[in-house]
Amino acid sequence: MFLNPAKYHLKLLERGEIRDFQLVKRCKKYYAHIVVQYEVEDRPVHAVLGVDLGIRRSAATVLLRPDRPLKREDFSVIRDGPKRQLLNWLNERAAELRRAKKWKALKRIQGKRRRIAEYFDRLTAKRIADISGNCLVVIGYPKWVRANNYRGNGKRWLRRKLTGWSYGRIIRYIREECAEKGIKAIESDERWSSMICHRCGSRNTERPIQSIIRCYSCGLIYNADFNAAVNIGSSFSAGPWSRGVQLNHPELRVIRPERSGSAEAAGL
Secondary structure (H helix, E strand, O other), rough: OOOOOOOOOOOHHHHOOEEEEEEEEEOEEEEEEEEEEEEOOOOOEEEEEEEOHHHHHEEEEEEEEEOOHHHHHEEEEEHHHHHHHHHHHHHHHHHHHHHHHHHHHHHHHHHOOOOOOEEHHHHHHHHHHHHHOOEEEEEEOOOOOHHHHOOOOOOOHHHHHOOOOHEEEEEEEEHHHHHHHOOOOEEEEHHHOOOOOOOOOOOOOOOOOOOOOEOOOOOEEHHHHHHHHHHHHHHEEOOOOOOOEEOOOOOOEEOOOOOOOOOOOOOO
């Protein structure tokens, strides 16, 4: 924070207890690093929000409520078009500076790229926290993606996209923003989440295009990102989707109810 703090920083100082303080000089400017600890009451859990992170889309979310079919307002997509445009422009600019061997200017560009990426990742996390009132937020953790896309697997284009995908930072930001609002956010393994039919649980599926999943067992045709978000959220939802936790239970005890069908998405 600056030595002339904004109202946002002053409110944080008023809310909690100062636990640490450090004065730092960087680039001919002085900064005060202050660690403030404050308590936030946990919100009661009435629903589950499944979050599927992606490369083309920042996130796709589906709100799962017990004993209620899915509706259009339960679906949300967070896009990152402005982020990609700015980063692509900066990448082209960095390539020009590299060819011209202007190393000082190149170093400034690299720092700007990192700050822009962090800024838009923070906006994504805040958007998810804003729509997660009284929800358990379940985030798909795509750790296996980079391990499976090793060099020489014939998917060079996918590895190039994964290089700039900072899913770990996005998950950390989501957990931080949710914690500030008293919302519990947890991670879940998302392997096969976009390839398993959320209606019948079958893997007899096909992706005719990247954004669509078709199930040959029950005939479901669905958006692949939303299908993954439903599977991710239903792993912790005690409802007709899958095994999970009892909503509004103080300890969020894990249960395994029998599969009895699925909710339908209206208008998709």
